[in-house]
Amino acid sequence: MMKRCVFNASPSNAGCRAQAKLERVLACDGMNRNKRGQTSLAVPPRASSIGLNTYESGRGVCSQECSRFDTGARETFVLLALAAIVILVPAVSGAQEDRVAQLAKEVGGKGWIAFAARGENGTWDLFLMRPDGSERRNVTNTPDHEEGGPRFSPDGKRLLYRRFAKGTVISHDLWGFQGNLVIAQADGSNPVQIGGDREFPWASWSPDGKQIACLSQKGIQIVDLETKKVVRELPRKGIYQQLFWSPDGQWFCGVANARIMWTVVRMNAQTGEVNIVHEFQSCTPDWFPDSTHVIFPCRPAGQDGYGFTQLWMGKGDGTDAKMIYGEDGYHIYGGALSPDGKYVLFTRCPEDGGGSEKSGAPICVMRMEDAPAIHGPSVALRKVHPDAKDATVLQLVEGWEPCWTYAETGAQK
Amino acid sequence: MKTVSTGVLLWIVLAGVSCAKKSPPAAVDPNVTTRGSIEVTARLEEIRGDLIDDPLYDYAHVMKYKVVQVHRGKVDEDVIYVGHYNPAEPRSSVADARVQEIGGNVKQFRVGDVHRMALEVPIDDYYMGGIINKYFGDVNDPVHWAIWTDKAAK
Numbered sequence: 001m002m003k004r005c006v007f008n009a010s011p012s013n014a015g016c017r018a019q020a021k022l023e024r025v026l027a028c029d030g031m032n033r034n035k036r037g038q039t040s041l042a043v044p045p046r047a048s049s050i051g052l053n054t055y056e057s058g059r060g061v062c063s064q065e066c067s068r069f070d071t072g073a074r075e076t077f078v079l080l081a082l083a084a085i086v087i088l089v090p091a092v093s094g095a096q097e098d099r100v101a102q103l104a105k106e107v108g109g110k111g112w113i114a115f116a117a118r119g120e121n122g123t124w125d126l127f128l129m130r131p132d133g134s135e136r137r138n139v140t141n142t143p144d145h146e147e148g149g150p151r152f153s154p155d156g157k158r159l160l161y162r163r164f165a166k167g168t169v170i171s172h173d174l175w176g177f178q179g180n181l182v183i184a185q186a187d188g189s190n191p192v193q194i195g196g197d198r199e200f201p202w203a204s205w206s207p208d209g210k211q212i213a214c215l216s217q218k219g220i221q222i223v224d225l226e227t228k229k230v231v232r233e234l235p236r237k238g239i240y241q242q243l244f245w246s247p248d249g250q251w252f253c254g255v256a257n258a259r260i261m262w263t264v265v266r267m268n269a270q271t272g273e274v275n276i277v278h279e280f281q282s283c284t285p286d287w288f289p290d291s292t293h294v295i296f297p298c299r300p301a302g303q304d305g306y307g308f309t310q311l312w313m314g315k316g317d318g319t320d321a322k323m324i325y326g327e328d329g330y331h332i333y334g335g336a337l338s339p340d341g342k343y344v345l346f347t348r349c350p351e352d353g354g355g356s357e358k359s360g361a362p363i364c365v366m367r368m369e370d371a372p373a374i375h376g377p378s379v380a381l382r383k384v385h386p387d388a389k390d391a392t393v394l395q396l397v398e399g400w401e402p403c404w405t406y407a408e409t410g411a412q413k
Numbered sequence: 414m415k416t417v418s419t420g421v422l423l424w425i426v427l428a429g430v431s432c433a434k435k436s437p438p439a440a441v442d443p444n445v446t447t448r449g450s451i452e453v454t455a456r457l458e459e460i461r462g463d464l465i466d467d468p469l470y471d472y473a474h475v476m477k478y479k480v481v482q483v484h485r486g487k488v489d490e491d492v493i494y495v496g497h498y499n500p501a502e503p504r505s506s507v508a509d510a511r512v513q514e515i516g517g518n519v520k521q522f523r524v525g526d527v528h529r530m531a532l533e534v535p536i537d538d539y540y541m542g543g544i545i546n547k548y549f550g551d552v553n554d555p556v557h558w559a560i561w562t563d564k565a566a567k
Contacts, residue, residue: 173470173542174511217541240541259550261472261543353469 099392107343107365107394108132111406112186114139114159115399116148118359123166124400126150126159126188131343131365131404133396139188148356149175149401152186153209154247156407159184160203160212163193170400172333172353173241173283176202176215183225186409195228202242207249213269215243220252220267234272239265242284248291251316255283264296266316276318281309284354288337292316295324295335295344299352304380311335311346313371323385324371325393328378334363339406344368347400360400364393441529442563444516449531449560451486455479455493456527456567461547464522466501471511472543473536474500475556481527494548495557496536497522504562511542517562531561 112128119125121143129136140147146164153160164170164179171178181200184191194200200223202215214221215236220243222232239254246252252267256274264277264285277285277294285296294316299309310326311333324344325332333354334347347354349361366373373391374381382388446452455478464474473496480491499507504517519528533539536558546556 171510178510217538236537238537240543257544257546261545 096392100394103365103367103392103394104132107338108134110338110343111156111404111408113345113363113396113402113404114150114152114186115363115402116150116161116360117397117399119143124148124164124170126161127399128187129396131338132394136397140191146170146179147182151205151403152405152407153205154207155209156405157186157409158209159186159188160205163191170356172356175356176241176243181212186405186407194225202254204244206245207247213243213245213252215239215241215254234267234269237265237267237272237274239267239274244286245269246287246291246316247289250291251287253277253285253287253294253316255285264294264314266294266318275316277316278312278314278318278321282312284333284335286336288313289339289341295337297331297333297335299331302384306352308381309333309352310381311344322372323388324368325366325373325375325391326378326381326385326388327375327391328381329376333361334401336403337368338404342368343404344371345402345404347402348395354400355398356400360398363396363399363402365396366391366393442518442561445529445531445561445563446484447531448514449486449533449558451488451532451534451557452484452530453478453480453486453488453493453532454482454484454527454529454565455495456481457522457524458492460522460524462545464501465545470543471499471509472545473498473540473558475544475546475548476500476522477548478528484529486532490554492554493532493557494546494552494554495530495532495559496540496544496546497559497562498540498542512540515560517559519562519564525567527565527567529563529565530559532557532559534558 108130110131113131114126114128116124117127119138119141123143124146125138125142126140126147127136128139144166146166146168147161148164148170150159150161160181160183162175162179163182168178177198180197181194181203182191183194200212200214203212205212210225211231212223212225214223219236220234221230223229224231238256238258240257241255243252243254250269252269254265256263256265258265258276258279260279262281262283263279264282265274266277267274278296278298280301281299282296285294287294292315293313295311295313297309298312299307308326308328309331311324312321313324314321325346327348330348330350331352331354332346332348334345336345344366346364347361348364349355355361370389370392372385372388374385374388375391375393457476458479459477465472475494475496478493478495480488480493498512498515500522503520508515534557535555536544539558
């Protein structure tokens with residue numbers, strides 16, 4: 001998927017071949033796995049940043065540049081280039097590793113991440129881990145079921161998720177309608193099934209954790225968890241999936257048919273009034289802790305071919321939309337904020353959809369202050385966002401739909 | 414031998430023609446006469462936009478029909494707007510996890526074709542998913558939801 005320089009196999013471009021070898025290393029996406037089970041994006045994202053040819057250089061450009069040198073000059077160039085590679089690459093690579101390690105150290109003690117992933121038994125289970133990837137453990141471990149879509153309650157003491165029959169293919173668009181709703185303690189203990197098959201679809205927590213909002217064909221239903229009764233209903237106004245209640249309780253966000261489909265909308269939780277947050281191939285929204293901003297993946301128009309899904313944010317009133325993270329070659333899903341809004345979680349998957357139908361995708365952590373950020377060569381994306389930073393991203397294990405709490409209730413007792 | 418074979422073949426052809434003349438009109442599929450609350454025969458007048466064939470995402474595409482005959486239910490307008498689920502798929506295989514009660518014998522949607530359809534209205538009460546509606550903003554009529562779509566004689 002990454003764009004690479006292609007080189008003619010002639011002696012006249014030995015320097016280019018040396019660079020090609022370097023770029024294969026850079027482009028192989030080989031993550032360095034450290035002792036804590038993290039995989040870090042430790043290589044420099046752009047060869048150009050260390051004085052080498054850029055990834056834009058195709059066969060023709062590279063051949064033309066190389067042919068300018070006579071043999072003696074070429075040998076000198078080759079030696080200088082190799083020296084630069086030997087000296088500069090480890091330095092830059094090391095600096096990047098240091099930045100990733102610093103990020104891991106920074107977030108390591110900040111609560112817990114819950115996520116779904118394939119367990120050793122092959123089914124989808126729920127896991128907890130520290131935000132640096134340490135202390136990972138399977139908290140459901142159910143070989144006879146699949147589980148997914150975990151959400152910590154606002155106080156971090158409970159987990160809401162869906163349990164599916166073994167072998168269910170979890171659809172990235174339908175999962176909220178699939179299976180049963182289950183609520184357990186945050187460490188996965190005492191799971192209680194709420195209702196029957198397909199009931200309480202797209203359940204999301206109220207701010208006090210005493211109610212859930214559900215999205216069904218009938219509309220948006222507010223359900224009291226103690227009595228399981230519907231206490232209030234609202235028309236869904238075209239929202240058809242991925243409903244989430246804002247932390248302040250004033251809003252819902254979801255995916256709707258508005259002027260066009262795949263539009264992220266905000267609904268006033270009292271009046272039912274809807275406004276557009278972001279149009280065109282936008283989905284899977286979730287709230288920032290401030291209840292003012294929404295995070296959502298978006299596959300913008302104007303890309304070559306199918307394009308790639310990026311992580312975006314915008315104000316709930318539909319203004320100030322901007323990219324958080326993007327990377328040509330990868331679809332970014334699973335966007336979620338840390339409870340203080342300083343860090344962002346996401347997954348990066350080479351295939352569209354987030355990977356729920358297979359084994360998910362690597363979960364990543366990034367500082368919000370680094371946004372907008374781009375990783376990898378991402379030539380086309382960098383042209384659209386020339387001011388984006390090179391991302392310092394902590395890449396963790398494969399998973400799907402991660403969420404974050406700063407509560408310590410996920411700790412093993 | 415050749416004469417006998419030719420004779421037999423001729424007899425089969427004539428018998429076939431004779432039977433075809435006597436056969437009653439094809440029975441209407443009970444799925445189209447019983448499903449939904451509305452049943453119409455209508456000519457497909459317009460398909461705005463391209464029909465997307467993307468196995469990763471489901472959607473309904475709204476098409477414009479001219480009503481030829483109302484068989485059941487109430488239809489006030491001569492022109493109706495009908496949402497067809499994943500229209501790049503033949504109706505016989507379009508049912509899936511999201512939409513299970515749907516079908517028909519139409520293999521491809523082509524402007525000018527006449528369809529006999531079992532419908533419901535409005536679409537939002539019967540279908541929950543992405544809708545491509547290129548008439549949004551131009552037309553305020555409710556969009557019908559196609560449950561069963563069979564080909565009808567022009």
